[in-house]
Amino acid sequence: MSTCVTCSRPLRFQRRYVFESDAFRRIYKGREVYRCEACNLSQVDTARVDDAALTGYYREDYRNVGSAGQLTEATQHWYAKRAEALAGLVAEHGPPDIAAIFEVGAGYGHNLRALGELYPAATLETDEVSGDANAGRDGAIGRGELGTGKHDVVILSHVLEHFTDPVGLLERVAQSLRPGGVAIIEVPNDIDGIERLNGPDEPHLTFFEQPTLRALLERVPLETRALFAAGPDYTVSDTRRALRQAVRAVLYRVPVLSGVLRRRAARNVAALPEFAGENPRGVFLRAVLRKS
Numbered sequence: 319m320s321t322c323v324t325c326s327r328p329l330r331f332q333r334r335y336v337f338e339s340d341a342f343r344r345i346y347k348g349r350e351v352y353r354c355e356a357c358n359l360s361q362v363d364t365a366r367v368d369d370a371a372l373t374g375y376y377r378e379d380y381r382n383v384g385s386a387g388q389l390t391e392a393t394q395h396w397y398a399k400r401a402e403a404l405a406g407l408v409a410e411h412g413p414p415d416i417a418a419i420f421e422v423g424a425g426y427g428h429n430l431r432a433l434g435e436l437y438p439a440a441t442l443e444t445d446e447v448s449g450d451a452n453a454g455r456d457g458a459i460g461r462g463e464l465g466t467g468k469h470d471v472v473i474l475s476h477v478l479e480h481f482t483d484p485v486g487l488l489e490r491v492a493q494s495l496r497p498g499g500v501a502i503i504e505v506p507n508d509i510d511g512i513e514r515l516n517g518p519d520e521p522h523l524t525f526f527e528q529p530t531l532r533a534l535l536e537r538v539p540l541e542t543r544a545l546f547a548a549g550p551d552y553t554v555s556d557t558r559r560a561l562r563q564a565v566r567a568v569l570y571r572v573p574v575l576s577g578v579l580r581r582r583a584a585r586n587v588a589a590l591p592e593f594a595g596e597n598p599r600g601v602f603l604r605a606v607l608r609k610s
């Protein structure tokens with residue numbers, strides 16, 4: 319049994335872990351979510367996570383399981399709006415002379431492309447990107463690694479909650495930043511009872527709320543400049559909603575209907591207010607960290 323990923327204190331059973339695939343059952347061999355006795359962070363038993371299998375999962379299975387990371391018109395809108403908001407945070411808190419931007423796990427590249435538009439002279443790098451993020455852009459997004467002290471900006475968008483050692487990851491981010499550089503973090507806001515943002519728990523290993531994220535950030539050699547909830551309102555789960563979602567999941571399997579549903583979802587996302595700014599009922603938690 320592991321101890322807390324933030325403060326190394328003992329964990330207590332909180333609830334069952336909700337899996338979506340057999341692939342992830344082979345990665346997380348526990349079946350529970352625990353809460354830290356001291357800092358309250360919800361998390362899996364990381365001693366029972368197979369690190370090698372986890373790496374393989376992100377390489378091969380992640381975007382094929384359920385709705386995780388699939389690129390539809392609705393998710394395109396969603397990612398683009400989120401990228402705009404994160405780029406806005408960089409403009410507000412970052413150093414004036416931004417030359418090197420790094421994103422850990424860049425997804426389809428939306429965040430880096432939004433930053434590239436704000437800072438056309440800056441280099442854009444990531445350790446991992448899906449699909450053809452550079453399509454039509456002359457290979458603007460390059461490959462790189464953390465930990466060189468050269469980056470003005472490091473982005474971790476929905477990344478922290480996938481790591482068995484989030485403090486270790488943030489220490490590497492700190493090493494990677496030059497003095498005055500900023501790290502922008504976004505994770506799901508996992509308020510108790512909230513409708514799960516990605517359906518089931520999988521593939522998240524930690525479940526942050528504002529106080530538990532703050533406690534983790536205090537362990538890292540970076541100054542927390544901002545920490546707030548943002549994005550569209552979360553909805554608290556209830557039985558009727560769960561039933562509706564189950565019905566929708568079935569309808570999505572019908573080819574003719576799935577096109578209609580996807581177009582409607584895209585319109586709904588397009589109609590959402592901007593993702594920037596604070597919203598205490600927002601589905602995201604955002605943090606800005608600065609290296610002094």
Ligand SMILES: [Zn+2]
Pocket residue numbers: 322323324325326327354355356357358359
């Ligand atoms: Zn703890």
